[in-house]
Amino acid sequence: MTDQEIISLYFARDEQAIAETSRVYGSMCMSTAMRVLDSRPDAEECVSDAYLKAWNSIPPEKPRVLGAFLCRITRNLAITRYRALHRHKRNRDLELSLSELAECIPAAEEDDTLRDLIDRFLRGLEDTDRRLFLGRYFHSYTVRRMAKAYGMTENAVSLRLYKTREKLRAYLEKEGYSI
Amino acid sequence: MTNEKGFAAYTALKSVADDLVMDALLPADGGSAVVAPISKRRPVYEFFSHGWGVAVICALVAIAVMGGIIWAGQQPDIETPPVGMPISPGETKKETPETEQMPAPDEPSENETDVSDTQESEVNAVVLHGLERKYIPPKFLCNSTTLTEGEDGLRHGETADGLGFEGVMQSGETPLLPTVIWVKDGISDYLDVAEGYTVKEFKVYDMDMQLVESGSAVQGLDSEEAVNRFIIKKLPVGKWYMSLRVEHDGGEMHHCVYEYAFIAEVHESATVAVTRHCSVSLDRERYVWGEDRQYLVTLTASASGEALDITGGRWKLINLETDEIVTSMQMSMDPMCSITANGTLSIVWPYSSEEYARYTTWMSLAWEETPPGKYRLIWLLEPAGGDLAVQDPYCDFYIDAHT
Numbered sequence: 001m002t003d004q005e006i007i008s009l010y011f012a013r014d015e016q017a018i019a020e021t022s023r024v025y026g027s028m029c030m031s032t033a034m035r036v037l038d039s040r041p042d043a044e045e046c047v048s049d050a051y052l053k054a055w056n057s058i059p060p061e062k063p064r065v066l067g068a069f070l071c072r073i074t075r076n077l078a079i080t081r082y083r084a085l086h087r088h089k090r091n092r093d094l095e096l097s098l099s100e101l102a103e104c105i106p107a108a109e110e111d112d113t114l115r116d117l118i119d120r121f122l123r124g125l126e127d128t129d130r131r132l133f134l135g136r137y138f139h140s141y142t143v144r145r146m147a148k149a150y151g152m153t154e155n156a157v158s159l160r161l162y163k164t165r166e167k168l169r170a171y172l173e174k175e176g177y178s179i
Numbered sequence: 180m181t182n183e184k185g186f187a188a189y190t191a192l193k194s195v196a197d198d199l200v201m202d203a204l205l206p207a208d209g210g211s212a213v214v215a216p217i218s219k220r221r222p223v224y225e226f227f228s229h230g231w232g233v234a235v236i237c238a239l240v241a242i243a244v245m246g247g248i249i250w251a252g253q254q255p256d257i258e259t260p261p262v263g264m265p266i267s268p269g270e271t272k273k274e275t276p277e278t279e280q281m282p283a284p285d286e287p288s289e290n291e292t293d294v295s296d297t298q299e300s301e302v303n304a305v306v307l308h309g310l311e312r313k314y315i316p317p318k319f320l321c322n323s324t325t326l327t328e329g330e331d332g333l334r335h336g337e338t339a340d341g342l343g344f345e346g347v348m349q350s351g352e353t354p355l356l357p358t359v360i361w362v363k364d365g366i367s368d369y370l371d372v373a374e375g376y377t378v379k380e381f382k383v384y385d386m387d388m389q390l391v392e393s394g395s396a397v398q399g400l401d402s403e404e405a406v407n408r409f410i411i412k413k414l415p416v417g418k419w420y421m422s423l424r425v426e427h428d429g430g431e432m433h434h435c436v437y438e439y440a441f442i443a444e445v446h447e448s449a450t451v452a453v454t455r456h457c458s459v460s461l462d463r464e465r466y467v468w469g470e471d472r473q474y475l476v477t478l479t480a481s482a483s484g485e486a487l488d489i490t491g492g493r494w495k496l497i498n499l500e501t502d503e504i505v506t507s508m509q510m511s512m513d514p515m516c517s518i519t520a521n522g523t524l525s526i527v528w529p530y531s532s533e534e535y536a537r538y539t540t541w542m543s544l545a546w547e548e549t550p551p552g553k554y555r556l557i558w559l560l561e562p563a564g565g566d567l568a569v570q571d572p573y574c575d576f577y578i579d580a581h582t
Contacts, residue, residue: 028204068197076193083186098185107187115194122199134203137192141205149205
């Protein structure tokens, strides 16, 4: 079933929409949540919440790319849940990636200008650098996993990420942001 | 204490455009962008990022200049041809020497033969059967299904009795989870271990815990990939208990030992068999962290299929130098754990069904309050039938002087 067909089910308020969403994107949502929460029960709840949120959001929203829409919802819910639950038991890799991100992006809530700048910066990157950056800092893939997938060494991935962070930091500072 | 600054930075990143989000997904998660392996040769900028790289270049330039000066001093004075004058016919532009040819990513090595289409689809079907529940990247699995020729001269998959073994250790995740698939007339009978990991030992027991076979890893054929394989042959149809010791040698402080144990069933038909395995690990690199430094020991237990009915499990931590069960350390633990009077940590196994289950629990040892020494952590798995009452797997770890 295509994205458009699934979205049509949402618009028709047909609960089959959830089943189809789960069938097509369930695995992606689950692994997205697992990478943040590292707990199957928590991840399952998170994915359920994501489906509910999708159900409540569509309509009126009509996502252009359903996969990205669900990925974003799941990721955000997982982060929220992680912050609430994991005061002691931490996902070290996630914490590390967030720390690295804080080195190059200022803490800003709902800043459209910043969002556009980041978007422009990412589009200007070489494909692999952009995928590595978003893979690490959006999808929370481990360096090791990306190294394997891209046929690189872990050091090479880390180096590329470092250089991209430095570039982004310089770019945003040039645009007047203080990091 | 969570990373508030990082979360705030993430807020700015979370609105990144849809197409970029999807583009960065790895294929295993449904990403459409096929990740073409990048040449393993070091990119030029990496070379230049090191001081010695620049030094080498400078030295080469200096040698070339000096050579040029010496050569010029030895030549008779000749007039430089004017611009536009053709060079002599004997001179041709020297071709840039070809760089070392790298094999195409999918090109099999001399010792590897790709499985035929039929075999591949068969194996993929086997693999995909358990895919949803095991979170194994399909690309990784597919790439692993190759026939190899081992040191014993046998084409694996053609063992004497036709029984094969295949295992794939998930890469990129910690702790690693081996997935074990037994097949009759199997395609292959080795276990690939992720890069940087070494299979130190394997043992096969029958269900009465009598040792049937043991051995060490067969070093992989492609050392560049750091592939380790071990080979098991001649196991008849039935249930077998296996333990596997894997080490990750990342230097003194990054040294990890993983112990796996699982029950595998050898079936008549080439279908996925039941697997049940669990592991404990201590990763000192990851868990020495921040102000509240601690050792964190993680257990991951997984099971799937009809044989699963695990009702509980227990930790036991022993000081190997004194043989004492450790109770005095300050421990924190998962909410589903409790500590008993004799120092055993009990956990409530959250699954009791035929469904696949993966459960990770953890405990941490306070950094300052854990004296240096040698410790063993034992995980006791308690299936309902009581047929796995063994003190394996275990994890030995050492705590050196606190730094």
